[in-house]
Amino acid sequence: MHYLDHAATTDLRPEAADEWLRVARATGNASSTHGAGQQARRILEESRERLAAMLGCDPIEVVLTSGGTESVNLAVQGLWRSRPEGSDAILLPDGEHHATLDTVAALAADGARVIAVGLDAVGRIPVDAFAAKVASDGVGVATALMANNEVGTVNDAAALAASAAAARVPLHLDAVAAFGHLPLSFAVLRGDAPAGAGLVALSVAGHKIGAPTGTGALVVARTARLAPLLHGGGQQRGLRSGTQDVAGAAAFAVAAELTIAERASESARLGALRDRLVAGILERVPSAELLGDPDAAGRLPGNAHLLFPGAPSESLLFLLDVAGVSASAGSACQAGIAEPSHVVQALGRSETEARSVIRFTVGRTSTEGDVDAVLAVIGDAYARASGAVR
Ligand SMILES: Cc1ncc(COP(=O)(O)O)c(C=O)c1O
Structure with missing residues (x-):
C-alpha cells in the first residue's frame, strides 16, 4: 500500500510505541500521594517539561488533552466563556478546520456574533483584513490556523498574533497541521502581549507527529482567562480535570523530540x-x-x-x-x-x-x-x- x-494521521513512531508500552505497564495514578503515584507523577511532569521545550512554553502552560479536536474546543469555548466584559463576537477566518467551525457554530447558536475573514486566492488569511477586524467593536475571541490542513498554506502567525495583541483580544492558534513541520515557539509568537490578550492558546495533536492517537495538548498562557470544559478532580490547573494519561504524555514527548530534531x-x-x-x-x-x-x-x-x-x-x-x-x-x-x-x-x-x-x-x-x-x-x-x- x-x-x-x-x-x-501518520505512522506511530516505534520509539513512541516502546515508550508508551514501557510507561503504561506501570501502575499509578499521577494524582495519588503514594510511591506508585509519585513515580507516575515524575514521568508525567518530566514529559510535560519535554513537550514544553518543544513548544516553546513553560511546562505549567501545557494542558494535555485527547487530541486536536478537544484542544480546539477547550480553547474556543473556554476563551468565549471567559471573554472580556461587553464583547459579543468571535473572529473566525474562512477555511478553518471543522473542529473550530462547528464549535463556533454551536456558540453562534447560543448567541455569539461571528465575524468572518475571507482568505486570499492561495488560502492565506490576509493580515490587514484580520488586523482590521480583530480591532473592531465587540470581538471577544479570535481564532486562526497556523497552517491550513487542506491546501497546506502557511499563515503569518506572528503578524496575526501581534494584531490580536494590539487589539487586546485573546487569540487561539490551531497549530495541529503545523506542529512538527514549521518552526514554532509559543513564547516567541506571544511576544510581549498584554496579560490575557494576543496569543493565549495553541492547539496541537500527537497523532499527526507519530505519537499515539488520543494524545494532544493545548498550550494555555499563564495569564489567559479560560473556563474549563471538564470539571472534576481539578488536574492541570483546573483546566482539564481527569486522571492524566502518563503513558500518552511520555510517548508524545518522545515523538515531539524526534520530529523536531529531524x-x-x-x-x-x-x-x-x-x-x-x-x-x-x-x-x-x-x-x-x-x-x-x-x-x-x-x-x-x-x-x-x-x-x-x-x-x-x-x-x-x-x-x-x-x-x-x-x-x-x-x-x-x-x-x-x-x-x-x-x-x-x-x-x-x-x-x-x-x-x-x-x-x-x-x-x-x-x-x-x-x-x-x-x-x-x-x-x-x-x-x-x-x-x-x-
Ligand atoms: C488543523 C486541524 N485542526 C484540528 C484537527 C483535529 O484534530 P484531531 O484529529 O486530533 O482531533 C485536525 C485534524 O485533522 C486538523 O488538521
Missing part, C-alpha cells in the same frame, strides 16, 4: 518528494492545477493539493485506492460522498471545483516509490474519473 495521507532535514526531503509528485502529476494530467501557495516557503512541506477538473474526488479516490494509493479529498467524507471542500470554496473556487480535489500528503515513512506509484496510475485514474474513458 502507498500511503499518501500523512496529514490525516524537522529541517525532513522538510527538505518531503519538499523534494512533494515537488516531484506535483510536477509528475501536472505532466500526466495537464489540466490539473496545484491549489494553495505554489511557493514552497508558504506551504507545508509534505502537502500537494490538486484540482482535477471534471473528476469527482470520490471517483478519483476510489480508483487510486484500488491501485493501492491512499489519499484524501481533504474534507469530511460521509457515506462515501465527499462534501465540497469549504476550504477550496474559500479560495474563490466553485462548488464543482471543490468536489474535484485530491490532497496527497507525504510524511516520515514516505519514499520515492510512493510517488512513483501515484504517477503510474494518476493519468488513467483521471481519464476514468472525468469520463474521458469508460
Whole structure:
C-alpha cells in the first residue's frame, strides 16, 4: 500500500510505541500521594517539561488533552466563556478546520456574533483584513490556523498574533497541521502581549507527529482567562480535570523530540518528494492545477493539493485506492460522498471545483516509490474519473 495521507494521521513512531508500552505497564495514578503515584507523577511532569521545550512554553502552560479536536474546543469555548466584559463576537477566518467551525457554530447558536475573514486566492488569511477586524467593536475571541490542513498554506502567525495583541483580544492558534513541520515557539509568537490578550492558546495533536492517537495538548498562557470544559478532580490547573494519561504524555514527548530534531532535514526531503509528485502529476494530467501557495516557503512541506477538473474526488479516490494509493479529498467524507471542500470554496473556487480535489500528503515513512506509484496510475485514474474513458 502507498500511503499518501500523512496529514490525516501518520505512522506511530516505534520509539513512541516502546515508550508508551514501557510507561503504561506501570501502575499509578499521577494524582495519588503514594510511591506508585509519585513515580507516575515524575514521568508525567518530566514529559510535560519535554513537550514544553518543544513548544516553546513553560511546562505549567501545557494542558494535555485527547487530541486536536478537544484542544480546539477547550480553547474556543473556554476563551468565549471567559471573554472580556461587553464583547459579543468571535473572529473566525474562512477555511478553518471543522473542529473550530462547528464549535463556533454551536456558540453562534447560543448567541455569539461571528465575524468572518475571507482568505486570499492561495488560502492565506490576509493580515490587514484580520488586523482590521480583530480591532473592531465587540470581538471577544479570535481564532486562526497556523497552517491550513487542506491546501497546506502557511499563515503569518506572528503578524496575526501581534494584531490580536494590539487589539487586546485573546487569540487561539490551531497549530495541529503545523506542529512538527514549521518552526514554532509559543513564547516567541506571544511576544510581549498584554496579560490575557494576543496569543493565549495553541492547539496541537500527537497523532499527526507519530505519537499515539488520543494524545494532544493545548498550550494555555499563564495569564489567559479560560473556563474549563471538564470539571472534576481539578488536574492541570483546573483546566482539564481527569486522571492524566502518563503513558500518552511520555510517548508524545518522545515523538515531539524526534520530529523536531529531524524537522529541517525532513522538510527538505518531503519538499523534494512533494515537488516531484506535483510536477509528475501536472505532466500526466495537464489540466490539473496545484491549489494553495505554489511557493514552497508558504506551504507545508509534505502537502500537494490538486484540482482535477471534471473528476469527482470520490471517483478519483476510489480508483487510486484500488491501485493501492491512499489519499484524501481533504474534507469530511460521509457515506462515501465527499462534501465540497469549504476550504477550496474559500479560495474563490466553485462548488464543482471543490468536489474535484485530491490532497496527497507525504510524511516520515514516505519514499520515492510512493510517488512513483501515484504517477503510474494518476493519468488513467483521471481519464476514468472525468469520463474521458469508460
Ligand atoms: C488543523 C486541524 N485542526 C484540528 C484537527 C483535529 O484534530 P484531531 O484529529 O486530533 O482531533 C485536525 C485534524 O485533522 C486538523 O488538521
